Amino acid sequence: MTPPAALPLEEPTVAERAITLPRPALTPEDAARSRDRFRVHNARKHNRRWYLIWLLVGPGILAMLGENDGPSMISYATTGATYGLGFFLPFILVTFAMAIVCQEMAMRVGAVTHRGFGQLVLERFGRMWGWFAAGDLIVTNLVTLVAEFVAIRVGLSFFHLGAGVAALLGVVLVVFTLSGGRYWRWERIVLGMAIFNGLFLLAAILTKPHWGSVGHSLLTASPFPGGSFNTLLLLVASTIGATVTPWMIFFQQSASADKGLTPSDLRHGRYDTVAGGILAALFGCGALIAGAALFGHGGAGFAPTRGLAGAGFPGALKLVSGNAVATLFALGLIEAGAVAILTISASTGYAVGECLGVAHSFNNSAGKARLFYGANIGAAAIAAAIILIPGAPLLSIALNANVLATVLLPVALVFLIMLANDRELMGKWANRTATNTAALAIVAFISICGAAYGIDSFLQTVHII
Amino acid sequence: MTEAERQELVMFLERDQLVVDTSQPVQRLRFSPTMKIALWALRVFVLVVSAMVIYTFVSQLGH
Numbered sequence: 001m002t003p004p005a006a007l008p009l010e011e012p013t014v015a016e017r018a019i020t021l022p023r024p025a026l027t028p029e030d031a032a033r034s035r036d037r038f039r040v041h042n043a044r045k046h047n048r049r050w051y052l053i054w055l056l057v058g059p060g061i062l063a064m065l066g067e068n069d070g071p072s073m074i075s076y077a078t079t080g081a082t083y084g085l086g087f088f089l090p091f092i093l094v095t096f097a098m099a100i101v102c103q104e105m106a107m108r109v110g111a112v113t114h115r116g117f118g119q120l121v122l123e124r125f126g127r128m129w130g131w132f133a134a135g136d137l138i139v140t141n142l143v144t145l146v147a148e149f150v151a152i153r154v155g156l157s158f159f160h161l162g163a164g165v166a167a168l169l170g171v172v173l174v175v176f177t178l179s180g181g182r183y184w185r186w187e188r189i190v191l192g193m194a195i196f197n198g199l200f201l202l203a204a205i206l207t208k209p210h211w212g213s214v215g216h217s218l219l220t221a222s223p224f225p226g227g228s229f230n231t232l233l234l235l236v237a238s239t240i241g242a243t244v245t246p247w248m249i250f251f252q253q254s255a256s257a258d259k260g261l262t263p264s265d266l267r268h269g270r271y272d273t274v275a276g277g278i279l280a281a282l283f284g285c286g287a288l289i290a291g292a293a294l295f296g297h298g299g300a301g302f303a304p305t306r307g308l309a310g311a312g313f314p315g316a317l318k319l320v321s322g323n324a325v326a327t328l329f330a331l332g333l334i335e336a337g338a339v340a341i342l343t344i345s346a347s348t349g350y351a352v353g354e355c356l357g358v359a360h361s362f363n364n365s366a367g368k369a370r371l372f373y374g375a376n377i378g379a380a381a382i383a384a385a386i387i388l389i390p391g392a393p394l395l396s397i398a399l400n401a402n403v404l405a406t407v408l409l410p411v412a413l414v415f416l417i418m419l420a421n422d423r424e425l426m427g428k429w430a431n432r433t434a435t436n437t438a439a440l441a442i443v444a445f446i447s448i449c450g451a452a453y454g455i456d457s458f459l460q461t462v463h464i465i
Numbered sequence: 466m467t468e469a470e471r472q473e474l475v476m477f478l479e480r481d482q483l484v485v486d487t488s489q490p491v492q493r494l495r496f497s498p499t500m501k502i503a504l505w506a507l508r509v510f511v512l513v514v515s516a517m518v519i520y521t522f523v524s525q526l527g528h
Contacts, residue, residue, distance in 0.1 A: 026475055027484045037477040114482045115491070123490040132508065257487075262479050357488075393526050400522045407514045411507055425491065451514050458517035461524045 032363035033260040036184055040265070056268035057275065058187045059110075059255035062343055063103055063248045064096070064276030065194040068283050069340030070151020070333055071144065071398045072242030073200060076284050077291030077313050077329075079235050083225040084295035085209070085217040088239065089285055093218070095243035096281040098442045100273055102413060105420040105431065105439065106249045107269040110256030112429045113419075117253040118354035121415050124422070133415060134355045136408045137246050138379075141348045144247070144405065145383030147398040148337040148344065153387060155333035158314040158326065167384035169334075170341045174380040177342055178373055183258045183362035186346075194339045197279070199332035201286035206328065207293040207321045214289065230460060233453040234403065240449055241402030242284070244442075246412040247347040253416075254350035258361050263429055290329055293321045341380055349376035407450040413443050 026034075036055075043052040079088045106117065113120060118137075122130025153166040177189050216222075225232055252273075261269055291313065297320050314333070318326035346362075352375035353360025359369035366373045386392060417439045420431045431439070459465045480486065496504070 025483075025485050029484050030478060030482075031474050033482070034474040034477045038474075041477055113491075114479070114487050120491065124492075124494050125496075126493060129504070136511075260478070260482060262482065396522060396526060400518065403518055404515065407518055408511055411511050414504070414507060422494070447510075451510070454514040454517040454521075457521040461521045 028365070028368065029359070029361050029363040032182055032184075033258075033361075037260050040260075053268060053271060056261070056265050057272040058191060058259060059252045059261075060103060060107060060269065060272030060274075061276035061279065062187065062190055062194060062255065062339075063106075063252040064099065064273070064280035065197045065283070066190075066251070066340050066343030067099070067243060067245060067248055068197050068200075068280045068287075068336055069144070069148055069242075069344075070154070070337035071147040071238075071401050072284065073287040073333060073336050074151065074154070074313065074398060075235070075238045075242050075402055076287040079239065080288040080291030081294040081313075081316075082227075082231070082235070084223075084292050085213050085289065086223045087217075087221050087225055088235070089214065089217040089288060090219075090221045091236075091239060092243070092284045092288065093281050095240055096277045096284070098240075098445075099243045099248070099280075100277040101435065101438045101442060102244055102416065103248060103252050103273045103277070104270055105416050105435070106253040107256045107261070107273055108266060108429055109416070109419050109426065110253035111261035111265055111269055112263050112426050114257045114262075115253075116257055116350050116354045116360065117250045117412075117416070117419075118351040119357075119360075120253075120419055120425070122355055124419065124425070125415065129415070130355055133246075133412060134351045136411060137250055137351050138348060140245065140401070140405045140408055141247055141344050141379060142383060143397060144245075144401045145341060145344055145379055146386045146394070147401040148340045149383050149387040150394040150398045151333045151337035152341075153394070154312070155314065155330040155337065157312075158318075158330035163387050167388055170338065171377070171380050171384050173338055174342060174345050174377055178362075178366070178376060181363065181365040183255075186362045187255070187259065190339060190342050193335060193342075196335040197283045197332065197339070198286075199328045199335065200283045200290060203317075203325045203328040203332060204286035204289035206325045207290050207317075209289050209292065230453075230456050233449070233456055237406045237449050237453040238402040240446055241404070241406035241409075243280070244409060244413075244446065245402075245405040246409055247344050247405075249412050249416055250351050251343055251347035254347070254354065254360070258350075258363065266429065287329075287332070290317065290321075290325065293317060293325070341383075345376045345380045348379040349373065351375075403450070403453060406446060407454055409450070410443050410447045413439070413446070417443070 040052065040055050043055055076092065109120065110116065118130060118134050121133045149166055149170055152170060153163050156166050177186050180186065256269065294316055314326045314330035317329050349372045350360050353369065353372040356371060358371050360372045361369065387394060417436065420426060421436065423430045
């Protein structure tokens with residue numbers, strides 16, 4: 001490795017740093033991160049813009065495409081099958097715009113403080129609030145992970161493969177990506193898999209939708225869905241839960257710190273987040289448009305859709321749009337579930353490691369970060385075991401996972417806003433007024449939607465309304 | 466790893482990015498009474514709505 005010959009003017013020279021800095025202890029984690037930073041430094045020095053983007057993208061795209069997960073895609077497809085094109089198509093775009101605002105804050109806090117969300121909440125606000133946040137995360141992550149295995153099972157069942165294969169595939173993937181002891185390796189493998197989220201867009205194109213209707217829906221947000229108010233609330237809450245969730249905040253902040261992002265990378269971190277948001281919105285709209293092919297055929301109530309406890313979209317699409325669309329949708333569900341298992345398990349590992357104050361980086365070997373790796377694999381293994389239980393209410397879990405995430409999200413969001421406004425931590429990179437206005441509006445909107453569904457459903461269940 | 470290699474590697478990291486630095490906890494923030502009340506209100510609100518969602522979910526399983 002050759003030290004840099006010339007550094008940007010505002011930074012001290014190598015010699016100055018070597019002289020002025022005392023020599024700190026350098027762990028293997030530091031060494032691995034430093035090698036990644038060396039490449040970033042060289043790309044900047046030689047003005048290799050595209051290479052620099054390639055090096056710095058990752059956490060944003062993974063958070064966004066990771067959230068285009070199995071239950072989210074089933075939720076979008078259910079919405080399309082139930083209501084057709086209309087209000088929900090532009091609503092997906094709105095929710096991803098909300099996600100970009102939240103995830104940019106998470107990336108910025110991670111890059112500036114070099115600490116994960118769980119660690120900062122615990123240290124800055126106290127152990128109780130830290131463990132509350134981690135507790136929320138672990139509960140929603142376990143439920144969501146079960147839903148991811150359900151999605152893989154739904155996709156595999158189209159190819160006549162059973163729950164055992166789904167469980168094994170998920171756990172083996174987690175173990176495989178964890179081997180290597182490098183954040184960079186883990187990130188690139190998962191990014192390579194996440195690109196296949198585009199299969200939903202391909203499936204949508206092959207259903208030959210009426211593009212004029214798609215454009216009309218996007219421009220006018222109409223027709224507004226009718227029917228049951230509670231079903232509408234459920235789909236609004238689950239659509240929000242399909243785009244902004246607690247695990248995304250934990251993941252992107254921790255991954256940004258683990259990747260080694262610094263304040264000088266904020267611009268590229270924003271590119272990464274916005275690119276992730278745009279891709280995820282496109283692919284999410286693809287799932288809705290593909291599901292809308294069933295709209296004229298009885299929608300989500302269409303008999304084949306109810307296969308495998310109600311989530312047999314690939315089978316239903318095969319009858320309506322052909323085998324190619326069904327195959328793409330099934331493969332898309334497998335990919336969506338698999339990528340989400342990896343990112344959600346990672347966020348669980350980060351949260352556990354940060355809150356217990358032990359090593360929590362992919363740049364550590366398994367021996368150095370036993371709890372981090374153990375939580376990663378353990379979370380996936382527990383969820384895998386649940387889908388093997390005969391008669392487990394898998395579809396109900398899948399649909400309610402997003403709703404639960406929506407309900408628990410406001411607490412994590414409020415902490416994130418507080419951290420992003422903390423000038424002692426963030427200095428000149430603290431939130432500006434416009435970001436705060438948008439973020440607080442998002443918290444209010446999500447709280448109202450989650451509460452509206454929760455209260456309305458509860459009152460109906462206890463027969464008060 | 467030699468001392469020279471170690472020094473080269475350190476140069477590419479920010480000082481507060483090293484594990485030895487991030488392992489030091491940041492200073493605890495003291496909440497004002499108003500902030501404490503607001504946070505507890507939010508926490509209770511979220512738990513109550515979560516309980517409603519879970520109750521509904523469990524009830525639907527029975528049907």
